[in-house]
Amino acid sequence: MSKELVSVSGSGFDFTERVFCPSCGSRSAHSLWSGRFSDPQVAAHLAEFHYSADVRAELGDQAFDLVACAACGLAYHRLIPAESALAQLYGRWIDAAQVARFETAHTLKRADPHFQGVQRLKTLMRLRHLTQGQREADAPLRLMDFGCGDGEMLAAAQVLGIEAIGIDISATRADAARGAGAVVLPDLSAFEAHGGGKVHAVVLSQVLEHVSEPLGLLRALARHLVPGGVLFVAVPDCSGLSVPRDFAAFHQLQPLEHLNAFTPRTLRETVMRAGFTPLRRPMASLDTQPFGVLRALASLIYQPATTDQFFRLA
Numbered sequence: 001m002s003k004e005l006v007s008v009s010g011s012g013f014d015f016t017e018r019v020f021c022p023s024c025g026s027r028s029a030h031s032l033w034s035g036r037f038s039d040p041q042v043a044a045h046l047a048e049f050h051y052s053a054d055v056r057a058e059l060g061d062q063a064f065d066l067v068a069c070a071a072c073g074l075a076y077h078r079l080i081p082a083e084s085a086l087a088q089l090y091g092r093w094i095d096a097a098q099v100a101r102f103e104t105a106h107t108l109k110r111a112d113p114h115f116q117g118v119q120r121l122k123t124l125m126r127l128r129h130l131t132q133g134q135r136e137a138d139a140p141l142r143l144m145d146f147g148c149g150d151g152e153m154l155a156a157a158q159v160l161g162i163e164a165i166g167i168d169i170s171a172t173r174a175d176a177a178r179g180a181g182a183v184v185l186p187d188l189s190a191f192e193a194h195g196g197g198k199v200h201a202v203v204l205s206q207v208l209e210h211v212s213e214p215l216g217l218l219r220a221l222a223r224h225l226v227p228g229g230v231l232f233v234a235v236p237d238c239s240g241l242s243v244p245r246d247f248a249a250f251h252q253l254q255p256l257e258h259l260n261a262f263t264p265r266t267l268r269e270t271v272m273r274a275g276f277t278p279l280r281r282p283m284a285s286l287d288t289q290p291f292g293v294l295r296a297l298a299s300l301i302y303q304p305a306t307t308d309q310f311f312r313l314a
């Protein structure tokens with residue numbers, strides 16, 4: 001029987017199984033949360049993503065299974081959309097209209113634009129500091145933002161005189177970033193065709209949880225970094241989550257988009273497997289109040305484990 005015949009809707013939204021842990025490669029894992037996309041609670045939560053497709057019809061009663069690796073502890077979805085389905089998900093289900101509907105419904109992005117802007121500038125200032133030894137005197141920082149979305153980090157980089165290139169598979173979101181004057185390419189092969197070369201730093205923010213082969217992506221990015229180059233990774237912190245009890249937890253673990261559920265430890269260990277060593281966060285301060293400067297100084301001593309981490313390529 002061909003794939004078209006077994007597919008529920010004929011749309012070809014196929015799933016594939018990850019037999020090995022995507023971080024350590026172990027075959028041994030136990031289930032944390034499993035079910036079907038047709039389960040009423042799951043279907044209700046998925047409807048809140050406002051995808052630009054008839055999700056119920058295309059997913060049918062497809063099963064999902066969040067598991068924990070017995071060897072390294074990483075939580076990951078064993079059943080994930082196949083490559084062709086991921087292309088549909090990010091090309092057709094998720095478009096500018098869906099992003100706008102989702103953000104209007106959940107107001108995640110509009111929560112505090114000033115705070116988020118300051119955080120982006122501080123991340124870039126830290127990357128500039130950490131790559132001092134990798135750059136010729138006064139040479140500008142050359143940076144790649146992999147998964148740049150609509151280009152907010154690229155715009156912040158421009159403000160600081162950083163030479164930044166964005167990579168994003170989503171055509172509609174890349175168009176928005178280009179509209180703001182940024183160079184955005186669809187993937188790493190396009191980056192190479194565009195002149196490529198090595199960058200001093202890579203930003204990988206809210207990407208690693210979405211990809212089927214996180215270690216493969218990290219190794220590919222390492223090949224585009226100068227020796228001693230710096231990587232900033234940020235993912236949702238899924239510490240303590242297994243069966244989601246509400247929409248916020250469902251969002252963190254949702255089986256279509258968030259294929260890997262990292263904690264500070266499993267994130268650090270996964271990135272280290274690709275040849276990176278963890279770095280302490282350098283101080284960065286953008287404040288008009290003395291207290292903010294004191295808080296930045298205190299953070300030099302007290303750095304709680306988070307899923308926003310800096311690494312250096314060995």
Ligand SMILES: [Zn+2]
Pocket residue numbers: 021022023024025026069070071072073074
């Ligand atoms: Zn593992």
